[in-house]
Amino acid sequence: MTLNNLSNNVHRRIINGIPSSPGLVLAKAILFQPDLEFTYKDQITADQIQDNLDRLDIALNDTISDLYTVLNKIGENKEEITQVIESHLMILKDDYFIDLIRNQIKSGTSVEKAIVDEFDKQSNLLLKSKDLLLKERAYELEQIKDRLLLSLRNKCILYEAAKDLIVVAKSLSPADVIKFHDAGAKGFITEVGGITSHSSILARNLAIPMIIGVIHALEFIKENNEIILDGYSGQIVINPDEVSIRKFNEKLKKEEDRLKIYGEIKDVKSETKDGKYIRLMANIDIAKDIDNAMIFGAEGIGLVRSEHLIITLNRIPTEEEQYQWYKSIVERAYPQPVTIRGFDIGTDKFSMGVHKHEKNPALGFRGIRYLLAEPIVFKSQIRAILRASVNRNLNFMLPMITCFEQILKAKELIYEVMDELCRNDISFDENLQIGVMIETPAAVMIAEKLAEVSEFFSIGTNDLTQYTLAVDRSNEFVSNLFDSFHPSVLLMIKKTAEAAFSKNIPVSVCGELAGHPAATKLLIGLGINQLSVSPPNLLDLKRRVLEIDYSEAKIFAEDLLKVTNCENIREKLSINK
Amino acid sequence: MIEKEVLIVNRAGMHTRPASQVVKLASKFKSEISLERDGFVINAKSIIGVMTLAAEQGAKLKLIIKGDDENQAMEELCKLFESGFGEDI
Numbered sequence: 001m002t003l004n005n006l007s008n009n010v011h012r013r014i015i016n017g018i019p020s021s022p023g024l025v026l027a028k029a030i031l032f033q034p035d036l037e038f039t040y041k042d043q044i045t046a047d048q049i050q051d052n053l054d055r056l057d058i059a060l061n062d063t064i065s066d067l068y069t070v071l072n073k074i075g076e077n078k079e080e081i082t083q084v085i086e087s088h089l090m091i092l093k094d095d096y097f098i099d100l101i102r103n104q105i106k107s108g109t110s111v112e113k114a115i116v117d118e119f120d121k122q123s124n125l126l127l128k129s130k131d132l133l134l135k136e137r138a139y140e141l142e143q144i145k146d147r148l149l150l151s152l153r154n155k156c157i158l159y160e161a162a163k164d165l166i167v168v169a170k171s172l173s174p175a176d177v178i179k180f181h182d183a184g185a186k187g188f189i190t191e192v193g194g195i196t197s198h199s200s201i202l203a204r205n206l207a208i209p210m211i212i213g214v215i216h217a218l219e220f221i222k223e224n225n226e227i228i229l230d231g232y233s234g235q236i237v238i239n240p241d242e243v244s245i246r247k248f249n250e251k252l253k254k255e256e257d258r259l260k261i262y263g264e265i266k267d268v269k270s271e272t273k274d275g276k277y278i279r280l281m282a283n284i285d286i287a288k289d290i291d292n293a294m295i296f297g298a299e300g301i302g303l304v305r306s307e308h309l310i311i312t313l314n315r316i317p318t319e320e321e322q323y324q325w326y327k328s329i330v331e332r333a334y335p336q337p338v339t340i341r342g343f344d345i346g347t348d349k350f351s352m353g354v355h356k357h358e359k360n361p362a363l364g365f366r367g368i369r370y371l372l373a374e375p376i377v378f379k380s381q382i383r384a385i386l387r388a389s390v391n392r393n394l395n396f397m398l399p400m401i402t403c404f405e406q407i408l409k410a411k412e413l414i415y416e417v418m419d420e421l422c423r424n425d426i427s428f429d430e431n432l433q434i435g436v437m438i439e440t441p442a443a444v445m446i447a448e449k450l451a452e453v454s455e456f457f458s459i460g461t462n463d464l465t466q467y468t469l470a471v472d473r474s475n476e477f478v479s480n481l482f483d484s485f486h487p488s489v490l491l492m493i494k495k496t497a498e499a500a501f502s503k504n505i506p507v508s509v510c511g512e513l514a515g516h517p518a519a520t521k522l523l524i525g526l527g528i529n530q531l532s533v534s535p536p537n538l539l540d541l542k543r544r545v546l547e548i549d550y551s552e553a554k555i556f557a558e559d560l561l562k563v564t565n566c567e568n569i570r571e572k573l574s575i576n577k
Numbered sequence: 578m579i580e581k582e583v584l585i586v587n588r589a590g591m592h593t594r595p596a597s598q599v600v601k602l603a604s605k606f607k608s609e610i611s612l613e614r615d616g617f618v619i620n621a622k623s624i625i626g627v628m629t630l631a632a633e634q635g636a637k638l639k640l641i642i643k644g645d646d647e648n649q650a651m652e653e654l655c656k657l658f659e660s661g662f663g664e665d666i
Contacts, residue, residue: 083593083594083597084593086597087593087594087596087597087624090597090600090624091624091625094600094623094624094625095622095623096620096622096623096625096626097623097624097625097626122625122629125629126628126629126631129631133589133592134592134628134631137592137593137628198593335589392588392589392590392633392634430633430634430635431588431633431634431635433588
C-alpha cells in the first residue's frame with residue numbers, strides 16, 4: 001500500500017457544531033485560511049507618510065470596488081443581503097472614521113497599525129455593549145479590517161477554488177459567503193460566528209447549509225477530506241464510511257422530495273390577490289421543527305407550547321434547561337419572531353408533583369391560574385424567557401387569561417424579575433412583548449380592556465370553542481357538538497379582532513381553525529392578519545391566501561355572520577361533517 | 578443651532594439597517610448633525626458613530642443640528658425616527 005492510499009484510508013470521525021443554516025451536503029473540504037499573521041512596523045518616517053496614505057486609499061478603493069462586485073451579484077428580492085453589504089460599504093466610505101486612520105498615519109503611524117488601532121477601538125466599543133447583535137457587528141468590523149489588511153499586501157482570495165466543495169474556515173464575512181456561493185461552494189463550516197450573524201442569515205437566505213461554532217474544525221478537517229455536513233443537526237462526518245453515506249443518501253432523498261413539492265411557492269410573498277399581507281407562522285413543540293417551518297416559508301413561530309418540556313421531562317424543568325431550550329429556538333428562528341407561551345398545563349396532562357387530582361381539569365387549575373399560584377415556578381420561567389430574549393425576537397404569551405388583573409399580576413412578576421436581572425447585570429430585552437392568549441369567552445367579552453395592557457392577542461380556537469360551546473371534544477357523547485364554525489365562536493373571533501384593532505395591536509389565530517381549509521377566507525375576512533399552523537400545513541395555507549380577494553372576503557365574512565344556523569354556515573363553507 | 582429629543586420606537590433598535598438610513602439621510606444636508614446619548618456625542622453622518630451609540634428600543638437621543646438647512650434636516654430626521662425606520666414597533 002502506498003502512502004497515498006494510506007492517507008485516503010483514514011478513519012471516520014464525527015464532530016459537532018451549531019447548525020445555522022439547514023440542508024444536507026456530501027462533498028470534499030477546502031480549507032480557507034487567509035494568511036493574516038504578518039509583521040509590519042508600527043512607526044514610519046516623515047518621507048513615508050504620503051506613501052502610506054496612498055496605500056490606504058488603494059486598499060480602500062480595492063475593497064470598495066470588490067464589495068460593489070458582490071452587490072451586483074446579489075439577485076433581486078434579496079433586500080436583506082443588499083443592506084448588509086451596503087452597510088459595509090458605508091463603513092469603508094465613512095469619512096469621519098477613515099479620517100481617524102489618516103490622521104494617525106499623518107502623525108507617523110504605519111498604515112497597517114493605524115487600521116488595526118482604529119478598527120479595534122470601534123470593535124471594543126461595540127463589544128462592551130450588552131446588546132448581542134451589536135457584538136456580532138464587532139466581528140464584522142474585524143472582517144472588514146482583515147480584508148483591508150489583505151488588500152494592503154496585494155493578496156487576493158481565490159474563491160473559484162471552492163467550486164463544489166465545503167468551505168472550512170475560522171470565520172466568514174458576509175462578502176465571503178456571497179462570493180463562495182457565487183463560485184459554487186456547497187456548504188460552510190466555521191470555528192466561530194453567531195447564529196444571528198449576518199453571515200449565518202445570508203447562508204440561510206442563499207439556502208447553503210452551514211454549521212458554526214465547530215471547535216478546532218481546521219485541525220480535524222484536512223484539505224480534500226470527504227465530509228457529510230448536516231445543517232439540520234449540526235453534525236459533521238469526516239471520511240464517512242459506507243453506512244454513513246447510505247444513511248445520508250436516504251435522508252437527502254427525503255429532503256429532495258419534500259422540496260420538490262414545496263419549493264416553488266415557499267418564497268412567494270403571502271398576500272391576497274388585492275395585496276393584503278397575511279403573516280404565516282408555525283406552531284412548534286420541539287426545537288427541530290423550526291427547520292421544517294422555515295423550509296416551508298414560515299415568517300416566525302406563532303406558538304411554542306412551553307409545557308412540552310414538562311411533558312417530556314415529566315417534571316418542571318430548571319431555569320437553565322428552559323433557557324437553553326428557548327435560546328435554541330429563538331436563535332434558530334432569528335431574525336423571525338417567536339412567541340413562547342407560558343406553561344399551560346392541566347392535571348389532564350401532568351399530575352406528578354404539581355397538584356392533586358381534579359374532577360374537571362379543563363375548568364381547573366391551569367394556565368395563568370397555576371402560574372400565579374406558583375410564583376417560584378413562574379418566576380423561573382420568566383427568568384429563562386428574559387435571558388433568552390436578548391436578540392429581541394421573543395414574545396411572551398400568557399395562557400388562560402380570564403381577568404384583567406391576571407395580566408397586571410403577571411406583569412408585576414415579570415418586572416420584578418427584570419429588576420433582579422438588572423441588578424445582576426444580566427442582559428435581556430427590556431421591551432419584551434407580552435401578549436395574551438384569547439381562549440375563554442371571559443377574555444373575549446373584556447377584550448377591549450385586555451388590549452389596553454397587552455401587546456398582542458393570539459386566539460386559541462380549540463379552547464375557545466370548547467369553553468364557548470361547553471363541549472368536551474374528547475367526550476364521545478357530545479364531541480359531535482364541537483364546532484369551531486359555530487356562529488357564537490365566529491362572533492367571538494370577530495369581537496376579539498375588533499378589540500385588537502381599536503388598540504392597534506396584532507391579532508393572530510393559532511388554533512386548529514387557522515389551518516382549516518374552509519376557514520382561511522373567513523378569518524382573513526374577519527380581519528385576522530396572522531395565522532399560525534403546524535409546519536406541514538403552511539404551504540397549503542399559503543396557496544389559499546394567494547387565491548383570496550380581501551375585499552370580497554370581508555363581505556363574505558359579514559354575510560356569514562348573519563347566518564344563525566350551524567348547518568347553513570357549514571353549507572356555505574362547503575364543509576362536510 | 579437647534580436641538581430636539583428623539584425616541585427609538587422600533588423593536589430591534591438602531592441596528593445596522595436603521596443606522597444606515599440615518600446616515601444616508603443626514604448626509605444629504607449641509608448642516609453639522611450630531612446625536613447625543615448620555616453625554617456621548619457622535620457625528621450622525623458617520624455609520625460607525627451611529628452604530629456605537631447602541632441605541633435600543635426606548636432609548637432617548639438628542640439630535641443637535643447646526644447649519645443653513647438645519648430646520649429641514651430636523652424635520653426629516655425626526656420623521657425617520659418617529660416612523661421606527663419602517664420596522665415593526
